[in-house]
Amino acid sequence: MELVAFLECLTSASCIISQTAGGLKIGMLLFLVASGLTLVFGVLGVINFAHGALYMLGAYFSWQVMNTTGHFGLSVLLGAIGVSIVGLMFERGLLNRVYNAELLIQILLCYSIVLILDDLVMIIWGDEFLSSIGIPEIFQVPPLFVLDAIIPPFHLAIIGLSLLLAIGLWLLMTKTRFGHLVRAAAVNPNMLEALGINTTVIRASVFVLGSFLAGLGGALASSIGSVVSGMGNSILVESFIVTVIGGMGSIGGAFLASIIIGMARSFGAIAMPLFTDGIMFLIMVLVLILRPHGLMGDKK
Amino acid sequence: MISFLKKDSFSRDACLALLSWVFLIVVFFIIPDPGVHDIIQKVFILGLFALSLNILIGYLGLIAFGHAAFFAAGAYTLGLFLQSDFIKIYNFGSFSIPVAILLSILVSGVLATFIGAICIRLKDIYFSFLTLAFQMVIYSIILALVDITGGDQGLMGGFPKPPFLGIDLSKPFDFYAFTIFISILVILVLRQLIESPFGYGLRMIRDNAERPAALGFNNQNHKLIAFIIAGSIAGLAGSLQALLDVGAYPEWAFWAKSAEPLFMILLGGMNTFLGPLMGALIFEILNDFVTANTKYYGLVLGLVILSFVLGLKQGLLDWMVIKFKESRNKNAQNK
Amino acid sequence: MLKINNLEKSFGGIIATGNVTLELQKQTINAVIGPNGAGKTTLFNLITGKLKPDTGKVFIENKEITNLDETETTQMGIARAFQITNIFPNLTVYESIKLAILSKHNGLNNMWTRFKDHNVNYEADKIMKLAGLTKSKNIISSELSHGDQKLLDIALALCLKPKLLLLDEPTAGMGPEERWKMIDRIKELWKKTKITILFIEHDMDIVFGIAQKIYVLQQGAILAEGRPKDIKKDQKVIKAYLGGGKK
Numbered sequence: 110m111e112l113v114a115f116l117e118c119l120t121s122a123s124c125i126i127s128q129t130a131g132g133l134k135i136g137m138l139l140f141l142v143a144s145g146l147t148l149v150f151g152v153l154g155v156i157n158f159a160h161g162a163l164y165m166l167g168a169y170f171s172w173q174v175m176n177t178t179g180h181f182g183l184s185v186l187l188g189a190i191g192v193s194i195v196g197l198m199f200e201r202g203l204l205n206r207v208y209n210a211e212l213l214i215q216i217l218l219c220y221s222i223v224l225i226l227d228d229l230v231m232i233i234w235g236d237e238f239l240s241s242i243g244i245p246e247i248f249q250v251p252p253l254f255v256l257d258a259i260i261p262p263f264h265l266a267i268i269g270l271s272l273l274l275a276i277g278l279w280l281l282m283t284k285t286r287f288g289h290l291v292r293a294a295a296v297n298p299n300m301l302e303a304l305g306i307n308t309t310v311i312r313a314s315v316f317v318l319g320s321f322l323a324g325l326g327g328a329l330a331s332s333i334g335s336v337v338s339g340m341g342n343s344i345l346v347e348s349f350i351v352t353v354i355g356g357m358g359s360i361g362g363a364f365l366a367s368i369i370i371g372m373a374r375s376f377g378a379i380a381m382p383l384f385t386d387g388i389m390f391l392i393m394v395l396v397l398i399l400r401p402h403g404l405m406g407d408k409k
Numbered sequence: 410m411i412s413f414l415k416k417d418s419f420s421r422d423a424c425l426a427l428l429s430w431v432f433l434i435v436v437f438f439i440i441p442d443p444g445v446h447d448i449i450q451k452v453f454i455l456g457l458f459a460l461s462l463n464i465l466i467g468y469l470g471l472i473a474f475g476h477a478a479f480f481a482a483g484a485y486t487l488g489l490f491l492q493s494d495f496i497k498i499y500n501f502g503s504f505s506i507p508v509a510i511l512l513s514i515l516v517s518g519v520l521a522t523f524i525g526a527i528c529i530r531l532k533d534i535y536f537s538f539l540t541l542a543f544q545m546v547i548y549s550i551i552l553a554l555v556d557i558t559g560g561d562q563g564l565m566g567g568f569p570k571p572p573f574l575g576i577d578l579s580k581p582f583d584f585y586a587f588t589i590f591i592s593i594l595v596i597l598v599l600r601q602l603i604e605s606p607f608g609y610g611l612r613m614i615r616d617n618a619e620r621p622a623a624l625g626f627n628n629q630n631h632k633l634i635a636f637i638i639a640g641s642i643a644g645l646a647g648s649l650q651a652l653l654d655v656g657a658y659p660e661w662a663f664w665a666k667s668a669e670p671l672f673m674i675l676l677g678g679m680n681t682f683l684g685p686l687m688g689a690l691i692f693e694i695l696n697d698f699v700t701a702n703t704k705y706y707g708l709v710l711g712l713v714i715l716s717f718v719l720g721l722k723q724g725l726l727d728w729m730v731i732k733f734k735e736s737r738n739k740n741a742q743n744k
Numbered sequence: 745m746l747k748i749n750n751l752e753k754s755f756g757g758i759i760a761t762g763n764v765t766l767e768l769q770k771q772t773i774n775a776v777i778g779p780n781g782a783g784k785t786t787l788f789n790l791i792t793g794k795l796k797p798d799t800g801k802v803f804i805e806n807k808e809i810t811n812l813d814e815t816e817t818t819q820m821g822i823a824r825a826f827q828i829t830n831i832f833p834n835l836t837v838y839e840s841i842k843l844a845i846l847s848k849h850n851g852l853n854n855m856w857t858r859f860k861d862h863n864v865n866y867e868a869d870k871i872m873k874l875a876g877l878t879k880s881k882n883i884i885s886s887e888l889s890h891g892d893q894k895l896l897d898i899a900l901a902l903c904l905k906p907k908l909l910l911l912d913e914p915t916a917g918m919g920p921e922e923r924w925k926m927i928d929r930i931k932e933l934w935k936k937t938k939i940t941i942l943f944i945e946h947d948m949d950i951v952f953g954i955a956q957k958i959y960v961l962q963q964g965a966i967l968a969e970g971r972p973k974d975i976k977k978d979q980k981v982i983k984a985y986l987g988g989g990k991k
Contacts, residue, residue, distance in 0.1 A: 605855045609835075609842075609852070610840065611831055620832065626852065631852070
């Protein structure tokens with residue numbers, strides 16, 4: 110444990126600021142992906158193990174669009190939309206067959222998709238790392254200095270965009286008819302059916318929305334890191350952590366948990382560089398023991 | 410003699426176990442291909458791993474998603490013990506391997522006691538997630554303790570395999586016969602456990618977790634004992650794997666490793682006792698065959714799993730048992 | 745034999761059981777009636793220790809059982825069958841009953857013998873006969889008819905050799921004919937064993953036909969109690985429960 114380095118950081122304003130900004134960036138990107146996972150679980154009751162693979166597809170799609178058109182915004186948008194289409198096909202073609210099946214069957218179905226997609230992208234794009242698509246030109250400026258802390262503007266943009274999406278998601282779920290239907294479908298699908306509302310459409314659209322979020326997360330990730338098969342696996346597990354800590358099905362909880370995990374990663378990297386992942390999992394263990402339904406989940 | 414070989418008696422199972430072992434020994438000499446021997450011993454090691462998990466999944470109805478933690482604990486315990494100076498100081502001499510294996514079972518059993526006592530209080534997906542989280546904590550610990558475990562490189566440097574009782578595990582035949590013997594022995598014990606009143610108690614909890622309490626039955630104790638047994642056997646499987654590979658690797662504690670026995674259980678079947686062993690056989694043959702022909706192993710495995718999940722909807726052995734019973738019933742009706 | 749003093753339980757301010765006091769005589773059949781939400785099942789949960797009361801005491805044969813949990817009350821001689829059938833779907837009738845009997849004798853920790861070799865035939869046969877399940881011995885529980893599943897649930901409770909048997913709506917979800925069959929079965933069972941029975945029931949005709957004493961529950965409290973013919977005439981009951989329409 111690097112206690113000295115950690116204490117040094119805590120006594121330096123610039124270190125605290127840059128680590129906090131870094132933590133927020135990690136947390137907000139994670140929130141994009143994890144909110145989709147928790148949304149899908151809340152309504153469909155399925156733990157989508159393929160969520161990380163959809164994230165990976167988002168990165169590949171946006172890489173492809175970027176290298177074809179050279180337009181950043183288009184590549185992120187088409188990446189996310191492309192994944193939504195794949196998500197729709199997955200939900201309609203495969204997942205809906207196992208809604209009533211046992212947990213094990215659902216997990217294995219999703220996991221088989223992970224195995225298949227991980228290899229498919231290698232067949233299509235090769236098994237080498239693809240270099241990051243890079244950040245858009247307007248953000249290719251010198252970093253901001255806040256009390257000597259270095260903050261890349263693009264990270265601020267990611268944080269801002271994710272915050273906007275979080276607010277948008279919150280508005281969608283609480284203020285619109287769609288949101289009300291989705292939340293009702295999560296609690297009592299039979300009642301909705303009885304009211305003549307097509308829950309199949311609701312389920313499919315929730316899954317598409319979840320896929321869109323995963324794809325968007327992956328597309329943005331492709332701008333700050335390289336793209337490779339299997340890149341979805343670690344974000345999948347981190348999304349599990351966020352989902353569990355926040356409370357399964359709770360988007361607000363996922364937001365809070367994403368920030369906690371982002372900070373744990375950012376500051377943990379200084380305090381315990383070899384055990385950063387361990388810290389996250391310890392938090393997950395503690396939450397499951399002390400509050401199995403998460404910080405903001407419903408007790409059922 | 411008839412009662413000795415009565416269906417579902419321990420003595421009959423013991424005879425079958427012994428016969429299987431002898432048969433596999435004969436196979437060793439009939440097929441002198443080391444590749445085949447390798448597959449067979451791996452099937453048994455992975456089979457033990459999958460069978461132990463199926464105590465929880467098939468008989469108790471708990472989807473444990475962190476079973477590799479115990480596999481890795483067993484593997485690292487064996488490796489570290491055989492590498493340590495401990496052996497020289499206390500001079501277990503020729504018995505260091507049996508002692509190391511027993512120690513692996515013990516350590517993973519203790520770990521399972523600790524993790525199990527906490528996890529069994531949760532239900533459904535929460536149970537699964539807690540087992541997953543514990544496993545990843547252990548994975549992180551293995552990566553962090555570089556000085557002891559070798560971190561992400563794994564436990565390198567090898568270790569001695571001193572012969573004991575005339576068994577020299579550095580010789581292929583001795584290793585093959587020993588591994589399969591131990592595996593079959595444990596499978597026999599496991600079979601006894603599953604067919605005992607204790608084992609039926611597990612099925613009772615699987616079928617209905619609420620009712621047993623109203624029958625004056627303590628679910629939690631029963632679950633914990635099953636969890637400890639499952640963890641210990643996974644630890645044994647890990648120690649055998651470490652002996653085979655003369656090392657231990659952090660991937661064995663990673664969550665993807667916990668998915669492997671799930672695949673085997675799915676492929677072979679969870680409702681038939683030997684289903685997971687059958688699954689291990691399918692898994693290994695698939696692995697061997699596919700990796701020899703293409704590097705896209707995941708794609709093929711994924712498609713196979715998908716076809717089982719959506720097509721057969723059950724493991725191969727489960728399916729065969731049902732078909733066999735159906736045809737037997739038909740025959741009985743025709744008569 | 746069962747004595748309840750001033751039992752109270754509320755959930756988040758809503759009173760589920762309010763000041764219930766009652767005493768059951770040995771070897772009698774007693775019924776609890778009341779509209780939905782009157783707190784009948786809650787009362788059962790309080791007796792068996794599945795729920796803990798806020799105040800009040802429960803005794804069985806003068807021994808206090810108020811704070812015992814579900815497992816411990818079974819050892820004190822209380823067994824119950826459930827409103828929603830609570831059996832083991834993948835096990836056969838015989839296996840289920842054998843498990844319940846072995847569980848009673850702490851036999852389920854045994855790992856060294858075969859379940860199949862355990863001979864509890866005498867006890868199991870007796871119980872299956874009592875419940876009328878002898879012919880269904882080797883049928884998987886989930887394949888039984890609804891009525892037989894209910895009977896199996898009761899049979900499981902009988903395996904505990906209880907002094908007090910709690911039956912939560914034994915005729916729920918049955919057609920009229922099936923109901924009377926079930927009631928005859930319970931009557932016969934009672935005649936043979938003389939177990940004290942407390943049961944919950946909706947159907948008035950059934951209650952009046954079989955119970956020796958009736959407790960009418962309303963909003964958690966006992967509105968009236970007494971012999972069937974007294975209850976039939978009780979003005980409060982007629983008004984509150986029978987709706988006054990019946991004359």
